[in-house]
Each structure stands twice: as structure tokens, then as C-alpha cells.
Amino acid sequence: MTPTPNASEPIGIAVIGAGYWGPNLVRNFQASTRFRLRWLCDLDVERARRVLGGYSTVQVTADLDEVLADPRVQAVAIATPAGTHLTVALAALRAGKHVLVEKPLAATYDEGRRLVEEADARGLTLMCDHTYCYTPAVLRIRELLHSGELGELHFLDSVRINLGLVQRDIDVLWDLAPHDLSILDFVLPPGVTPVAVAAHGADGIGAGRACVAYLTLQLSNGAIAHIHVNWLSPVKIRTAIFGGSKRTLVWDDLNPSQRLAIYDRGVDVASPDELGDEQRRDILISYRSGDMVAPALTEREALRTMVDEYARAITTGTPALTDGRSGLRVLELLQTASRSLTEGGTMIKLNEGRMA
Amino acid sequence: MTPTPNASEPIGIAVIGAGYWGPNLVRNFQASTRFRLRWLCDLDVERARRVLGGYSTVQVTADLDEVLADPRVQAVAIATPAGTHLTVALAALRAGKHVLVEKPLAATYDEGRRLVEEADARGLTLMCDHTYCYTPAVLRIRELLHSGELGELHFLDSVRINLGLVQRDIDVLWDLAPHDLSILDFVLPPGVTPVAVAAHGADGIGAGRACVAYLTLQLSNGAIAHIHVNWLSPVKIRTAIFGGSKRTLVWDDLNPSQRLAIYDRGVDVASPDELGDEQRRDILISYRSGDMVAPALTEREALRTMVDEYARAITTGTPALTDGRSGLRVLELLQTASRSLTEGGTMIKLNEGRMA
Amino acid sequence: MTPTPNASEPIGIAVIGAGYWGPNLVRNFQASTRFRLRWLCDLDVERARRVLGGYSTVQVTADLDEVLADPRVQAVAIATPAGTHLTVALAALRAGKHVLVEKPLAATYDEGRRLVEEADARGLTLMCDHTYCYTPAVLRIRELLHSGELGELHFLDSVRINLGLVQRDIDVLWDLAPHDLSILDFVLPPGVTPVAVAAHGADGIGAGRACVAYLTLQLSNGAIAHIHVNWLSPVKIRTAIFGGSKRTLVWDDLNPSQRLAIYDRGVDVASPDELGDEQRRDILISYRSGDMVAPALTEREALRTMVDEYARAITTGTPALTDGRSGLRVLELLQTASRSLTEGGTMIKLNEGRMA
Amino acid sequence: MTPTPNASEPIGIAVIGAGYWGPNLVRNFQASTRFRLRWLCDLDVERARRVLGGYSTVQVTADLDEVLADPRVQAVAIATPAGTHLTVALAALRAGKHVLVEKPLAATYDEGRRLVEEADARGLTLMCDHTYCYTPAVLRIRELLHSGELGELHFLDSVRINLGLVQRDIDVLWDLAPHDLSILDFVLPPGVTPVAVAAHGADGIGAGRACVAYLTLQLSNGAIAHIHVNWLSPVKIRTAIFGGSKRTLVWDDLNPSQRLAIYDRGVDVASPDELGDEQRRDILISYRSGDMVAPALTEREALRTMVDEYARAITTGTPALTDGRSGLRVLELLQTASRSLTEGGTMIKLNEGRMA
Structure with missing residues (x-):
């Protein structure tokens, strides 16, 4: 399992999904001293490249497994369609990565509960990006x-x-x-x-x-x-x-x-x-x-504060303000x-x- | 029965109720050349006097019967609490007066229906003051x-x-x-x-x-x-x-x-x-x-247009844009x-x- | 000279000018218990009648002298064009009436100064209706x-x-x-x-x-x-x-x-x-x-407070908050x-x- | 002299100044397919690095001469204090580079005129970044x-x-x-x-x-x-x-x-x-x-359109909508x-x- 990072070194992060929300995550993780952005992963590699622009040193891939296999990556941020949250997040948790998921946490309450249980069982951070x-x-x-x-x-x-x-x-x-x-x-x-x-x-x-x-x-x-x-x-x-x-x-x-x-x-x-x-x-x-x-x-910018909170939750091992459980309560509603x-x-x- | 007035002479009107809405009716009937305001009637005569102010020639009374007995009065405008609309409006219709009622038409749908039926039976105008x-x-x-x-x-x-x-x-x-x-x-x-x-x-x-x-x-x-x-x-x-x-x-x-x-x-x-x-x-x-x-x-001012419409309905004998039936539909809702x-x-x- | 009224009885007032601003003065003097409106004076008597409406006991005239000769009138409020302020206000002051003038005080600084001097000399209130x-x-x-x-x-x-x-x-x-x-x-x-x-x-x-x-x-x-x-x-x-x-x-x-x-x-x-x-x-x-x-x-309503201040200045003999001198300062500017x-x-x- | 680029290949650009406005220029030149950002130049190299962030391939320098000596650089964008515009822009023009200057064009009308004359003499584009x-x-x-x-x-x-x-x-x-x-x-x-x-x-x-x-x-x-x-x-x-x-x-x-x-x-x-x-x-x-x-x-975004106009002016050799002369007229005012x-x-x- 990926060791919990200490506060003195940046957390290796990968963003999964380069669609509507992904670019905002990319920008904010790059601006944070608490994270080191390693990968932008999207099935459409060209889209991922466009998001990073022509001057970036960040790596691009269409292969989630490649990202999850990278030991420099301690955490992921998932901005794919809700229907894929369960699969992607579960894979990441099972690879020992901390997980941030774009809202809603999952496509259904039951799927969300599986994610919460998995993160609990592994002692990993599961956070929902309730940006507002x-x-x-x-x-x-x-x-x-x-x-x-x-x-x-x-x-x-x-x-x-x-x-x-x-x-x-x-x-x-x-x-x-x-x-x-x-x-x-x-x-x-x-x-x-x-x-x-x-x-x-x-x-x-x-x-x-x-x-x-x-x-x-x-x-x-x-x-x-x-x-x-x-x-x-x-x-x-x-x-x-x-x-x-x-x-x-x-x-x-x-x-x-x-x-x-x-x-x-x-x-x-x-x-x-x-x-x-x-x-x-x-x-x-x-x-x-x-x-x-x-x-x-x-x-x-709210996303900057959210990114800080993700870092805080990971390094302290305490639940984020908008943790998986809050995402689950929203799903139930x-x-x-x-x-x-x-x-x-x-x-x-x-x-x-x-x-x- | 009070004869339907022709367009060339002003319609004698009495305002019943000098509370919140009455003063607005008083002001607008006074400003209209289509009406001649004869009475302001309120159980609290002093309140009625205060509404008219110290320079008015309009008559004041606490006695509705006195108003309804006045042959110069062809129409009334009722601005009393909704619970009294049935009694007051029914008395006025039975005295052969055209009736304008502040919203809501009556306290219940059934009361409203009795007013619509009474006006229909007598060929009198029943209008609801849906000012907006x-x-x-x-x-x-x-x-x-x-x-x-x-x-x-x-x-x-x-x-x-x-x-x-x-x-x-x-x-x-x-x-x-x-x-x-x-x-x-x-x-x-x-x-x-x-x-x-x-x-x-x-x-x-x-x-x-x-x-x-x-x-x-x-x-x-x-x-x-x-x-x-x-x-x-x-x-x-x-x-x-x-x-x-x-x-x-x-x-x-x-x-x-x-x-x-x-x-x-x-x-x-x-x-x-x-x-x-x-x-x-x-x-x-x-x-x-x-x-x-x-x-x-x-x-x-909307009330001025409403007052004109009341005059139009009375003189032509056709339903007002906001007639009793519209008041009834609102009551049902x-x-x-x-x-x-x-x-x-x-x-x-x-x-x-x-x-x- | 008209005696200064005491606070217990209303001050007899006449409004001069039934144009744009006059009706507002009429309405507010009528609503005030400190004043008793006696006259509305305008060269166009029909216009004055229209302003009062068909239900008023206030007297109408085109003759300023008639108003100024009325011993029940202790004060006037002038809402005529600025070019006539000197003549009308001077006549009123000379008849011993307190004077309120619509802004600006007069057509020129020199005319304004003549009014201030005249009021000073006679110990009468001169106030400018700086409504705002x-x-x-x-x-x-x-x-x-x-x-x-x-x-x-x-x-x-x-x-x-x-x-x-x-x-x-x-x-x-x-x-x-x-x-x-x-x-x-x-x-x-x-x-x-x-x-x-x-x-x-x-x-x-x-x-x-x-x-x-x-x-x-x-x-x-x-x-x-x-x-x-x-x-x-x-x-x-x-x-x-x-x-x-x-x-x-x-x-x-x-x-x-x-x-x-x-x-x-x-x-x-x-x-x-x-x-x-x-x-x-x-x-x-x-x-x-x-x-x-x-x-x-x-x-x-500002005019109501202004009317109160006029009454206060008249009854106490002290300058109004917007006295003639303030009107004069505005004229100089x-x-x-x-x-x-x-x-x-x-x-x-x-x-x-x-x-x- | 640096040859005028044709429309098919991106124009090599350097941004001079990494203070308040520079980062906006950096972002927009990076986003434009008409330009290729080569340098960010600032006396404070650390500031320039911070502006580019930790994931950039763009070169940083404190040495303007190094930038101007680079044959890949055909144009510069100057976002330094107004007092330095003359020196920096003149050096760039003399090195045969097209010049975009943040407003105001220069610290004085005379300085601005020297820039316009220099650009005219050399047939180079001089444009003022009147962003609005x-x-x-x-x-x-x-x-x-x-x-x-x-x-x-x-x-x-x-x-x-x-x-x-x-x-x-x-x-x-x-x-x-x-x-x-x-x-x-x-x-x-x-x-x-x-x-x-x-x-x-x-x-x-x-x-x-x-x-x-x-x-x-x-x-x-x-x-x-x-x-x-x-x-x-x-x-x-x-x-x-x-x-x-x-x-x-x-x-x-x-x-x-x-x-x-x-x-x-x-x-x-x-x-x-x-x-x-x-x-x-x-x-x-x-x-x-x-x-x-x-x-x-x-x-x-206005800056994106401005950047396009800079490219258009350079490649066509015609004046920009906000050329040096417009900057000069503003200076005179x-x-x-x-x-x-x-x-x-x-x-x-x-x-x-x-x-x-």
C-alpha cells in the first residue's frame, strides 16, 4: 500500500478525466505546493494533451492501470461521468490510492456505499468534490x-x-x-x-x-x-x-x-x-x-481550498469536511x-x- | 332595481370598508370621471373620516343599510375582511347594486358561488378586484x-x-x-x-x-x-x-x-x-x-384601469375581465x-x- | 401683521401655484394637523379645481390679493415658476405672511437676498422647500x-x-x-x-x-x-x-x-x-x-417632514433647517x-x- | 532582420515582465496556435518561474539581450512599468522584433513618438495592448x-x-x-x-x-x-x-x-x-x-482577441486596430x-x- 505522505513533501496526484471539470482540477493541483501532478489520464489522449497545452511537463495517458501502477502516485482525483465512478474509484482504492471524486459520489446510493466501505476498510481518504x-x-x-x-x-x-x-x-x-x-x-x-x-x-x-x-x-x-x-x-x-x-x-x-x-x-x-x-x-x-x-x-477560489482540504485529510488521516459519507447522504436525498x-x-x- | 347607468353620466358609487385597501379605492373612484363617490361606509366612522381627511364632501356612515337605501348609489366596492364578503355583497346585490369585491371573492368556494349565482340571477355586474x-x-x-x-x-x-x-x-x-x-x-x-x-x-x-x-x-x-x-x-x-x-x-x-x-x-x-x-x-x-x-x-396605476373596467362592465352589461367567475376559479385553487x-x-x- | 400662531391651533395656509409641484404641497398640508389649508391659488382656476378634485372644501382663486387679504391665512407656500418668486413672496411677506418657496429660492442671488432681508426685517419665517x-x-x-x-x-x-x-x-x-x-x-x-x-x-x-x-x-x-x-x-x-x-x-x-x-x-x-x-x-x-x-x-415622505419643519419654524420663530439663507447659498453656487x-x-x- | 513570419507557422514570442499583467499575456500566448512562447523575461527570475509554475517548458531569463539575440523570437510583448517602455521597446525594435506594449505606450508623448517612428522606419509592427x-x-x-x-x-x-x-x-x-x-x-x-x-x-x-x-x-x-x-x-x-x-x-x-x-x-x-x-x-x-x-x-476573453490581432498585424504587415499611433493619441490626451x-x-x- 502506498504510504501516507508526510506534510513536508508533496503528494503525488493523478487527475482522471479531461472533460468539463478535469481542467479545473489540473490547474488547481498544479498551483498547490501540497501536490505534485504526475498524470492526466483520459480515454481520449488528444483531449488530455489539449487540456495541458503545449508547454507542459505533465504526463498523459489513456491507461488507468499505468497511472495506478506508478508508485509516485499516492492520490487520484476522478472527474469522469458519474456512471464510471464506482469502477474507477474502486480500482484506485484497491491500488492503495486516496480518492477524490467529482460530485455526485456515484451513480446510485448502493454504489456510493461500496466506495465508502472500501475506503474505510483500507484506511484511505475518500473525499467528494462538493466544490461550493x-x-x-x-x-x-x-x-x-x-x-x-x-x-x-x-x-x-x-x-x-x-x-x-x-x-x-x-x-x-x-x-x-x-x-x-x-x-x-x-x-x-x-x-x-x-x-x-x-x-x-x-x-x-x-x-x-x-x-x-x-x-x-x-x-x-x-x-x-x-x-x-x-x-x-x-x-x-x-x-x-x-x-x-x-x-x-x-x-x-x-x-x-x-x-x-x-x-x-x-x-x-x-x-x-x-x-x-x-x-x-x-x-x-x-x-x-x-x-x-x-x-x-x-x-x-473554492477549488484551491478544496485541494488544501484534500491534502489535510490525506496527511492527517482524518475525514475531509466533505468526505465519502457526506457524498452518500447527498446520494440518498x-x-x-x-x-x-x-x-x-x-x-x-x-x-x-x-x-x- | 337600480337602472343600469348610461355612459354619459357618472355612476353613483359607495366604498364599503375604510381599512387597508379602502383608501386606495376612495382615491381612485374620486379621480374617475365615470364614477361619483357618494359614501364611505365603515363600522368605525372615525376611521372613515380620517381616510377622507378634513376637506372632503363625501358622506360617511357606519350603516350599510343607509348606503344601500340611497337611490343615487348604483354600485358598491367592498373592501371588508373576506369573512364578511358574502353578507355584504349579498345585501348589495339584493338591493340591486352592482358589486366589486376585494380579493378573495369570498371566504370559501361555496360562498363565492352563491354570489355569482345571485348576480347572474339579477343581471348585475359582479367583479373581483384582482388588481395586479x-x-x-x-x-x-x-x-x-x-x-x-x-x-x-x-x-x-x-x-x-x-x-x-x-x-x-x-x-x-x-x-x-x-x-x-x-x-x-x-x-x-x-x-x-x-x-x-x-x-x-x-x-x-x-x-x-x-x-x-x-x-x-x-x-x-x-x-x-x-x-x-x-x-x-x-x-x-x-x-x-x-x-x-x-x-x-x-x-x-x-x-x-x-x-x-x-x-x-x-x-x-x-x-x-x-x-x-x-x-x-x-x-x-x-x-x-x-x-x-x-x-x-x-x-x-392599475387601480385606475380596474375602475375603468368596472364602469365598462356596468354600462355595457358584459362581464368584467376579472368577473365573479374568475374570482371563483381562484377560490377553487x-x-x-x-x-x-x-x-x-x-x-x-x-x-x-x-x-x- | 398676522400674529404668530401658537402650537395648539393649526396654521392657516394657502398654496400658490397648481402646476407640477403644487399638488404635492396641497396633499401634504391637508394631511398635516399643524396646518389648515384655506386656499389654492393659480392664474388658471380650472387647473386649481382639477388639482383639488370634485370633492374638496378648499377654496380656489386666481387672485393672490384675495388670499393675502384673508386674515385666516398666516402662511403661504409658493410653487410658481422661479421667475415669479420675488414678486409673489415679497407681496406675501409684506402682507405679514410666513413664506415657504419651492426651490430655487429666486431667479437670481440678488432677488433671493431681497427676500431674506425682507423676512429678516419683518421677523417672518422664510423657508426654502429643499425637499430632498x-x-x-x-x-x-x-x-x-x-x-x-x-x-x-x-x-x-x-x-x-x-x-x-x-x-x-x-x-x-x-x-x-x-x-x-x-x-x-x-x-x-x-x-x-x-x-x-x-x-x-x-x-x-x-x-x-x-x-x-x-x-x-x-x-x-x-x-x-x-x-x-x-x-x-x-x-x-x-x-x-x-x-x-x-x-x-x-x-x-x-x-x-x-x-x-x-x-x-x-x-x-x-x-x-x-x-x-x-x-x-x-x-x-x-x-x-x-x-x-x-x-x-x-x-x-420627505414633504411631510418638511411641512412639520415649516410649522416648527413658524411657531418657535427660529430658522428652518432649510431657511432663506440656505436657499441663498444654493443660488450663489x-x-x-x-x-x-x-x-x-x-x-x-x-x-x-x-x-x- | 527577423523575417516576417507567414501564417502557417507560429510566431516566436517572448513576454518581458512577469508582474501584474505579464501572467495574463503568458496564458494567452500559450493558448494561441498563432504564437509559440519562447521566453518569459523578468529581472526577478524567481518571480518569472513562479508565474510559469512547476510544470512548464518555457525558458526563463533576467537578460533581455539573451531574448533579443534568440533568432526563434520574432516578436515581444512588453509588460514592464511604463517608465521602461522606451528602453525595452526600442531595444526590441532595433533587434528587428515586432513589439506589443502594455498601456500606456510610453511614459510621455515624446517617448511614444520615438517608438512609432522607429517602428515605421523599420517596417515593424508596433501595437498597444488596449485590452478593453x-x-x-x-x-x-x-x-x-x-x-x-x-x-x-x-x-x-x-x-x-x-x-x-x-x-x-x-x-x-x-x-x-x-x-x-x-x-x-x-x-x-x-x-x-x-x-x-x-x-x-x-x-x-x-x-x-x-x-x-x-x-x-x-x-x-x-x-x-x-x-x-x-x-x-x-x-x-x-x-x-x-x-x-x-x-x-x-x-x-x-x-x-x-x-x-x-x-x-x-x-x-x-x-x-x-x-x-x-x-x-x-x-x-x-x-x-x-x-x-x-x-x-x-x-x-478580450486578451485572446488582442493576441489574434497582434498575429494578424504581424503576418499581413498592416497596422493593428490599436497600433502605436492610437497609443500616441491616448498619450497626448x-x-x-x-x-x-x-x-x-x-x-x-x-x-x-x-x-x-
Whole structure:
């Protein structure tokens, strides 16, 4: 088995897949002092060469085995289609390599579980590239929810719409909702989890799969989370509202000068515990109209932070912030939402006996 | 019975209710040459006086009977709480007065139906003040959908959120969704109708009623309509996207310089009819990336246009654009959505044998 | 002479001029308990009647003398063209009435001075309706600059552009810049005053007067103020940036949800006093990148606050916040800017021996 | 002399300067099939190495002579401080290399002229990297102004403000205004040229040089152009309005979904030629309130297009769109504006006998 690298020498890495996402991984692993990029591997060698450009010393191959046989390679980053994640990642784990997988972790929950089990059994790092979780904005949202600064979460409304590429093999839910679901999984404070999910969708244009979808999640604290994903919108919107009992946060990812806005504005109610049942209907409600604060955020590429976290997880042997288990929880939500979609929008309870 | 007025003399009108909406009606009926405002009636006479101000010649009373007995009054406009609409409107119709009712038409579908039947039986105008339908923006949207300029409707996504007054007697769905549902009813081209509705909601703050709600409607042409209403958002959003097969329209009601934007941008697919079943999955999809046009709109207060339409309906004896029946259709949608809300979000078919 | 009213009874008021601005004054004086509107006076009596509408008890006349002879009238509000301000206001002051004048105070500095002297001599209130000064936003800006929260003012940049009505008798500078100049006069902390002004302009469309103008003002503390006014812009912009040594404030008057934004973000330099001349060029500069705060503002119509201030000035006998002298200072700036415009943009010192 | 390359083989290029701008040039020359990057040259070799990263085959040197002696190098791209442009570019031209220079062309007009003359004498390409001119937005604006679609230009208002790095050696005018002036030079239709320039500025923070500046330019057709550049603004604005006789264009470079908006909205006047002198003051003015069109723009990196244009100029031997002469015209404007700044804002005529 490939020895766990120590912090003083760079980790040998290979990127598998030179398609849409691969080039971003190549660029960020090259820029990191914690890694040494050894290979870019793609079935289409010419594509891999184009990605590296005409001035690169990085090796190119179409042969995964060649990469996995290289003892200088201690870790891989997989950016191939979801349907191939199981095979590629399993091969890498079995070759003793640490594994980073592009979202979603695998094509199904069961496939994802096999990867988690394999990595566990071998004591290797398995990490899911939930890139958004590493943006300065989402890291701050997590902090605000975990620290209690927003109070208890009442509702989350997320919109991710755009004129998106209609995918051949997956619907809009599997294409876009992993972002929102991984963010949800990442920022929820300990003890608050999704308990049920429903999904509605439509295929207006006759594409053979949903191009517009709405997810509704019930959370364990009674809150509601709602996600709107859409390939057909001519305007691009990436906004989420986190309604808390103390403050409400608005995240507008397309407004670089004010990505986060925290409103000390909202509705107060007397605590239900202090009131008798009779009074519940005449509950005292008051309005707060306070200031808004837009915190200064460092501008740092999320992928760079993700790459650092991968290095940290490998060298310390502790789980990454977005480890295989988080990828598995997202898969469970996706799979259940898909079932609801085909069942006409029924609210489906999540399996309580699930592994993750 | 009060004779139908002819176009040359103003219609005597009384406004019933001097609360939140009444003052707007008072102002607009006073500004119209088609009406002569005779009374402002409210149980709280002092409130009525304050609404008129210290310089008015309009009469004030707490006694509805006094108003209805006045032969100079040919029509009334009712802006009292929804629970009183049946009683007040029925009394007015029975006194031979034309009736305009603030939305919603009545507290229940059955009450609404009694009003429609009463007006029909007496040959009187019954109109519902679906104010938004008379904005220049919605009138234009209707035109664009009816004329086919947007093509066939694929999806409608409407968001109406704000820090709203938590109502004592109704939830956010009954408070805000009538706007979106009446607009939907108004703009849909002939032959396209809602066929089923589901609603999810949450009462995060313990107010005893839903403060956040999501409605999903299936339309008869396979399209989806989705409405997000929310009392707890610190930011105010009033946006709707109408995705059509030819063009997509974005309505941002809070952007006065660009309320409507029509995008010649979208996704084209080869007609499903031209393809065999096998080909459906490999359907040819292409992207259009065209210009956006923001049409110039006249700035005109919607209530003024609504008041004109009331006069037109009364004098011609033809139904108003938002007549009692449209109010009834909105009530059916609201009532069904409410049922879905209590049933955990089930998709419920609308009654096909319904009257309207 | 009309006795100064005491606070317990309403002040009898007459509005002179029923054109563009008059109706707003009529509405606000009617809504105020501190005033009793007696007359609306306009050479065109029909226009005055239309403004009041068909339900008003307020008297109408074309005869100013009739108004001034009415002992119930203690104060007037003048909204006639600037060229008539001297005659009308002088007549009112000589009849012992308090006077509020729409901006600008008069057509020339000398005319304005005659009004100030006349009011002084008679101990009457002379106030200029610099409406913007009474918006919650400008009142807050004044507070922030006077209290030192923004630090010392370094620069002010104001943009007020729109597709404006090309005026027959005045250029864009006299039409729009009074707003910005009165705001500048209102918010500058004690001791900081304009010392010189330059103006550039253009009449692109051949209208016979400048339709686009730029004003540059030097302030006594070395700061610069710049104003862009423009009748030809298809987009409406009303933004001002107040750059202070501690914080920078951005006022966007067309963004009701965030009119003011205070940035704790900027450039710090070591104090010049601590450095020798040699060091001035290698001065230590550091950047702060702090949060932004958008303070909650009460939404209150500026004219209502202005009307209250008029009542306060009359009843206490103390100068209004925007008294005749402030109107005079604005006139001096306008007149000097006009001279600079005709002289090709020369920077002209303001008369230090000026009265105000 | 290095032979002019033919279109079929890549042009050997060296980038001189690995500071702020150099890395962008390196990236784009590497991505272009028209060039082959041979050297990155910087006095600080380590910095050059860091720019190339740990996987590059490109050669690094601190010795300009080594680069210029390399016969594989046919062209250079200079991204060193402006004060060194003359020396470096002259050496390159004398070595027979084509030269691309970062803006501004040189530190003074006279230095710039020496470069233009040297390149002319040797028949070599001299190009200035006015990057903004190669954005899809500016290319479209040029097209719209040259084709007459906007009509005659009446005014141009450009705002480029941000929290910018206070430069050690140059003021805000020399730092930012080259962008706006090169754009102006680029888009003005044939026959319309600047004839005079004035500049006002301030150094609020005691930085020893202007941090805020306003330029006013008179154009030969009577139009006005105004430029606001500012290092001290906490908000970033990059907007320009081009007011034409037929349409007005608004360019918001920070709004990727709607960078250009063309308004068919404005003010019409009867042609002055049709009117006698007497009538000029009572000129007939009418308002148009038309639609707005936001044209679809290709998203393409400007530097890539600039690099293509450099290759085109070299291989065809014809001047680049932003050749040395355009760089020289921008220098004349900058130098004259600087003089006006020190002279307190005087409007200074541009030298009519100038070379360019």
C-alpha cells in the first residue's frame, strides 16, 4: 500500500478525466505546493494533451492501470461521468490510492456505499468534490449557523436556474441539485437533518427528462428547505435565503460585491412554551426592522481550498469536511427525490436505518 | 332595481370598508370621471373620516343599510375582511347594486358561488378586484401569451416574498397566493387550465399558520406552474418567469425601469412528432442565444384601469375581465391548495365538474 | 401683521401655484394637523379645481390679493415658476405672511437676498422647500457627517440623470443641480464650505441650453465635490458617494431596500503631519476591507417632514433647517456655476464677502 | 532582420515582465496556435518561474539581450512599468522584433513618438495592448457608432471607480483613464476627434497624487465626453453611457447578463437647419419612449482577441486596430489632461499639428 505522505513533501496526484471539470482540477493541483501532478489520464489522449497545452511537463495517458501502477502516485482525483465512478474509484482504492471524486459520489446510493466501505476498510481518504462548500460564502454560512448567530433555522429557499446544457443521461435534479443538497448537508448545525423529501418537475420541451424541478425537504427541527433547479431560464439566478430565528441571511452568488447579506430584520413571536394552547392563535407577534450587514469575504477560489482540504485529510488521516459519507447522504436525498418525482410528488421519508 | 347607468353620466358609487385597501379605492373612484363617490361606509366612522381627511364632501356612515337605501348609489366596492364578503355583497346585490369585491371573492368556494349565482340571477355586474391583472405589465403578458408570441407555455415560476404582516385569520397562502393565482387565471391562453395542485408549507416561527408556502400546479398542456409565497423574507422579491417554446419572459415588478424582459434565448428541440420512440432519448437539442427586449410600458396605476373596467362592465352589461367567475376559479385553487397543505403536499386534482 | 400662531391651533395656509409641484404641497398640508389649508391659488382656476378634485372644501382663486387679504391665512407656500418668486413672496411677506418657496429660492442671488432681508426685517419665517433634505436618507447622512462617524469628507460624487423634461426657460443645471447643491449645503459639517466652482456642459441636441452638465466644487477642507446632471439619459440614476476618512457612504435613492450603504472599507494613510516632506511620496498606504452596513431607515415622505419643519419654524420663530439663507447659498453656487459654464469651465472662487 | 513570419507557422514570442499583467499575456500566448512562447523575461527570475509554475517548458531569463539575440523570437510583448517602455521597446525594435506594449505606450508623448517612428522606419509592427478595445462589448459599440445605428454622438459619460491600489509613481488619471481614453479613441466614428480637455482632481487622503479625477473632453462635433476615475470608491462601477441622436447605449461591464443595453428612448428635436435663428429658443422637442434591446454578445476573453490581432498585424504587415499611433493619441490626451490638472482645471486645446 502506498504510504501516507508526510506534510513536508508533496503528494503525488493523478487527475482522471479531461472533460468539463478535469481542467479545473489540473490547474488547481498544479498551483498547490501540497501536490505534485504526475498524470492526466483520459480515454481520449488528444483531449488530455489539449487540456495541458503545449508547454507542459505533465504526463498523459489513456491507461488507468499505468497511472495506478506508478508508485509516485499516492492520490487520484476522478472527474469522469458519474456512471464510471464506482469502477474507477474502486480500482484506485484497491491500488492503495486516496480518492477524490467529482460530485455526485456515484451513480446510485448502493454504489456510493461500496466506495465508502472500501475506503474505510483500507484506511484511505475518500473525499467528494462538493466544490461550493469551499467557497468563502458557504464556509461563512456554516459558521453562522453552527455558532447560532442566525438562531434556529426556520426555512431555506435555494434557487439555481440558468440556461443550462440539457444533459444526455441525467435530469436537471441530478445535474444541479447535488450543489444545493451538499451545501445543505454542509451548513446544517449538528442535530438538524432532513427527514423527508418531495419533488415536482416538468419536461416542458420534450427532452425526455425533467428540465425544471422543485424539491421540498422537511428537516428534523420542523423547518422547510426548498430547492428550485431549472435548465430553461434565460436569466441566471443563484440565490439562497436562510431564515433564522435571530437573523436572516441572503446569499447571492452572482453579486461579487455583496454575496452575503445578514438582516437583523424579521418577525418575533413570544415563545410557544410560555403560552397556553388557547393563546397559540392570538400569539404576540412583533416586527423587527434592523440593519443589514454584508460581511467582507476573502476572495479565494473554492477549488484551491478544496485541494488544501484534500491534502489535510490525506496527511492527517482524518475525514475531509466533505468526505465519502457526506457524498452518500447527498446520494440518498437525490435518489429519494427522484422516486418522489416519478410518484407525482409524494413526500417520502428518508430511510432512518441508513448507513451514513 | 337600480337602472343600469348610461355612459354619459357618472355612476353613483359607495366604498364599503375604510381599512387597508379602502383608501386606495376612495382615491381612485374620486379621480374617475365615470364614477361619483357618494359614501364611505365603515363600522368605525372615525376611521372613515380620517381616510377622507378634513376637506372632503363625501358622506360617511357606519350603516350599510343607509348606503344601500340611497337611490343615487348604483354600485358598491367592498373592501371588508373576506369573512364578511358574502353578507355584504349579498345585501348589495339584493338591493340591486352592482358589486366589486376585494380579493378573495369570498371566504370559501361555496360562498363565492352563491354570489355569482345571485348576480347572474339579477343581471348585475359582479367583479373581483384582482388588481395586479390591471397593471400594464400583466396586461402585456396576457397579450404575449394569447397572441402566441411566447409560443406555448412550458413553465411559470412566481416568487412573492417579503417581510409581510402575519395575518390573524389567514395563512400566507390565502394572503398572497390570490395575486399569483388570479394572474395565472388571467394570462393563460384559452384552453390551458390548471388540472391539479399541491402545496407545501411551514410555520417556522410558531405563528399557528403557514408563513412560507410553495404551490405546484399542473396545467392541462403538461406545463408546470410554481408559486412561492413567504412572509418571513427580509428581502422583497416579486418576480415571475414565463417560459415559452418561442421566448421566455421575466417580470420583475420591483424594477420600474425594466419590468418586463423578453428573451429570445432558450432551448430548441426537434418536434417529438417527427421522431420515433427510439429517438426520443437522443433527441436533437440546440441552444438559441438571442437578444433581450425590454418593451416600453405605459406607467398607469392599475387601480385606475380596474375602475375603468368596472364602469365598462356596468354600462355595457358584459362581464368584467376579472368577473365573479374568475374570482371563483381562484377560490377553487386556494381551497384545493389548502387541502393539500394539510394533507402533507399531495397533488390533488381539481374538480372537473365545477361550475365556473 | 398676522400674529404668530401658537402650537395648539393649526396654521392657516394657502398654496400658490397648481402646476407640477403644487399638488404635492396641497396633499401634504391637508394631511398635516399643524396646518389648515384655506386656499389654492393659480392664474388658471380650472387647473386649481382639477388639482383639488370634485370633492374638496378648499377654496380656489386666481387672485393672490384675495388670499393675502384673508386674515385666516398666516402662511403661504409658493410653487410658481422661479421667475415669479420675488414678486409673489415679497407681496406675501409684506402682507405679514410666513413664506415657504419651492426651490430655487429666486431667479437670481440678488432677488433671493431681497427676500431674506425682507423676512429678516419683518421677523417672518422664510423657508426654502429643499425637499430632498428631509428624506430619511439625507437626514441620516447629515447625522453621520456631523457626528464624525464617516470621518473627514474627502470627496462627494453625485449623479442625477434621467430622461428629463427639457425646460423652456432654464438649463439642466438650474433644473436639477439645486437638489444636489442643497443637499451638499445641508450635510456638510460646520466649518466645511464650498470655496470655488467650475462647470462644463453641452447641448448635444440643439435645445438652446445645456442638457448635460458637470459641476466641480472645491471645499474649504481640500475635498472635491462633483455633480453630474443630465436630461438625456435613458436610464435613471440617483446615486451619491460620500468618501470619508473613516468610512464611505453610498446613497442610492432608487434602491428602496438599501438606500444607504456604509462601507468600512477604504484606504488608510499615515497622517501627513507625522511625516517629513521627503517621506510624502513614499507614504505608507494600507487597505481596509471591512463589512458594509445598510442601516434601517424609517420610510416617511420627505414633504411631510418638511411641512412639520415649516410649522416648527413658524411657531418657535427660529430658522428652518432649510431657511432663506440656505436657499441663498444654493443660488450663489448656481449663479457662479452658470458663469463658469459660459466661460468654458473656469474654476471661479465664491465671493467671500457674501451675505449668507 | 527577423523575417516576417507567414501564417502557417507560429510566431516566436517572448513576454518581458512577469508582474501584474505579464501572467495574463503568458496564458494567452500559450493558448494561441498563432504564437509559440519562447521566453518569459523578468529581472526577478524567481518571480518569472513562479508565474510559469512547476510544470512548464518555457525558458526563463533576467537578460533581455539573451531574448533579443534568440533568432526563434520574432516578436515581444512588453509588460514592464511604463517608465521602461522606451528602453525595452526600442531595444526590441532595433533587434528587428515586432513589439506589443502594455498601456500606456510610453511614459510621455515624446517617448511614444520615438517608438512609432522607429517602428515605421523599420517596417515593424508596433501595437498597444488596449485590452478593453477587444472586449465583445467595445467591439459592438464601435460597430454601432461607425454604422450610424446610434446616430450622431451627443455625449459620453464613463465611470471607472473602485477601491484601487494607490500607485507609487502615477496618479489615478494615468492609472485608469488610459482605459477610457483608448476606448474613446477606438469607438469614435471617422471624423470625430477630441479637440480640448480639462481635468479636475483631488488627493483627499494625502497620498501625494490625485486619487479622484474627472476629465472633460470637447469633441470636434460639439459633443462632450466625461470620465470619472477614482481609487477610493468602496463600490466598483464600470459604466459608460453613449448618448446618440437616434439611440442611447448603456454599457455596464459588471453585468455579464446584460453588458449592453440600447435604448430607443430619448429626446427628439426638429433639425436646427430647418429653423430660423429666432425659432432656436422655441425649438420643438418631443420625447420618445421606446423599447430597450440588450444584444446577445459572445463571451470571449478580450486578451485572446488582442493576441489574434497582434498575429494578424504581424503576418499581413498592416497596422493593428490599436497600433502605436492610437497609443500616441491616448498619450497626448493623458499628458494634456495632466497639465490641466496642475493648472486648476483649465480647458486646454489639443495640439492640432500633432504627429499621430
